[in-house]
Amino acid sequence: MNKYKVVITGEILPSALAAIEEQCEVRKWQKTTPPRVEELAEWLKDAEGLFVTGKIAVNEALLAAAPKVRVIAQSSVGYDNIDIKACTSRKIPVGNTPGVLVEATADLAFGLLLTAARRIHEGWDWVRAGKWQGEQLPLGVDLYNKTVGIVGMGAIGSAVARRAQASGMKVIYNNRHPRPDQEQLKAEYRTFSELLTAADFIVVLTPLTPESRGMFGAKEFAQMKPTAYFINAARGGVVDTQALYKALSDKLIAYAALDVTDPEPLPADHPLLKLPNILVVPHIGSATTETRNRMAMLAAENLLLGLAGKPLVTCVNSEVNYR
Ligand SMILES: NC(=O)C1=CN([C@@H]2O[C@H](COP(=O)(O)OP(=O)(O)OC[C@H]3O[C@@H](n4cnc5c(N)ncnc54)[C@H](O)[C@@H]3O)[C@@H](O)[C@H]2O)C=CC1
Numbered sequence: 001m002n003k004y005k006v007v008i009t010g011e012i013l014p015s016a017l018a019a020i021e022e023q024c025e026v027r028k029w030q031k032t033t034p035p036r037v038e039e040l041a042e043w044l045k046d047a048e049g050l051f052v053t054g055k056i057a058v059n060e061a062l063l064a065a066a067p068k069v070r071v072i073a074q075s076s077v078g079y080d081n082i083d084i085k086a087c088t089s090r091k092i093p094v095g096n097t098p099g100v101l102v103e104a105t106a107d108l109a110f111g112l113l114l115t116a117a118r119r120i121h122e123g124w125d126w127v128r129a130g131k132w133q134g135e136q137l138p139l140g141v142d143l144y145n146k147t148v149g150i151v152g153m154g155a156i157g158s159a160v161a162r163r164a165q166a167s168g169m170k171v172i173y174n175n176r177h178p179r180p181d182q183e184q185l186k187a188e189y190r191t192f193s194e195l196l197t198a199a200d201f202i203v204v205l206t207p208l209t210p211e212s213r214g215m216f217g218a219k220e221f222a223q224m225k226p227t228a229y230f231i232n233a234a235r236g237g238v239v240d241t242q243a244l245y246k247a248l249s250d251k252l253i254a255y256a257a258l259d260v261t262d263p264e265p266l267p268a269d270h271p272l273l274k275l276p277n278i279l280v281v282p283h284i285g286s287a288t289t290e291t292r293n294r295m296a297m298l299a300a301e302n303l304l305l306g307l308a309g310k311p312l313v314t315c316v317n318s319e320v321n322y323r
């Protein structure tokens with residue numbers, strides 16, 4: 001049997017690689033820095049499938065270098081790095097990995113909220129620095145009876161809502177549209193502006209789109225409570241980083257906890273990291289063994305289905321999914 005020709009743009013779990021290699025001749029980018037299109041050009045010329053992992057832009061330039069590609073599979077739910085319109089116009093289905101990472105990402109988002117509110121990370125630093133006896137660690141804040149405002153009440157947002165309710169928090173949310181099941185979710189819809197002024201904790205879980213890019217800027221931070229905690233587990237691009245820096249340093253808001261940043265990765269000497277009222281982790285929302293494995297296997301399945309001309313399990317541009 002002739003094997004399909006596939007390019008993998010970065011790290012992939014061995015289980016998913018093995019599944020792909022059974023049917024495909026694989027060329028895999030080995031370096032830790034993401035490839036530029038020119039660096040992949042030779043491989044892309046003949047590639048029939050593209051498995052996207054790592055920070056890489058799938059744009060007109062890349063697609064033009066890959067004329068034979070007939071399926072793109074990405075091991076993430078977010079697909080803001082992919083020009084979907086360009087893929088659709090070439091009739092290339094794009095697979096992502098919704099659902100399988102919901103609980104892990106919600107754990108991390110809520111974990112950031114809890115860790116920041118209770119200063120868990122600062123406490124650990126103090127213990128290690130031998131400061132247990134002596135100075136007083138600044139006090140944290142309660143979650144109980146506080147209001148969490150979730151911006152982007154989709155699969156992960158709703159899973160965060162459940163965690164917040166278990167801690168005795170009231171949940172309000174903003175979404176593209178009010179949810180028909182909001183009574184069941186025990187969450188109240190608010191306009192974006194109402195949510196900003198009412199929430200004690202704001203958790204962002206929207207996709208990054210032209211509409212959501214920079215939706216948290218100076219004006220929005222000024223509307224928040226001075227005691228507000230801002231948690232971003234969506235994409236760095238939804239926030240104006242400069243404005244966040246200013247809001248934290250001028251104490252317009254109390255604290256930020258981020259899984260995602262702009263730029264990403266955040267350079268070690270970035271001014272944000274010098275602030276005392278911030279917690280940053282390196283985009284680990286879905287980073288558990290089980291979840292990453294499910295994501296990689298779903299992406300591999302999408303790739304192999306697309307190569308065989310069959311419908312992908314989870315397809316972003318369903319209008320060009322195979323039937
Ligand atoms: N930190 C991490 O490791 C991870 C981050 N993510 C990010 O989280 C996002 C959400 O994932 P899911 O919950 O699975 O997606 P989803 O599609 O189930 O939910 C997204 C929700 O955001 C809402 N939304 C879209 N634009 C909005 C806007 N401008 N204002 C308010 N609401 C808006 C939608 O109506 C939808 O309900 C992903 O697109 C991805 O960027 C996802 C997984 C892991």
Ligand SMILES: O=C(O)C(=O)CO
Pocket residue numbers: 075076077078079101285286287
């Ligand atoms: O799935 C996503 O969108 C991520 O950010 C990585 O898990």
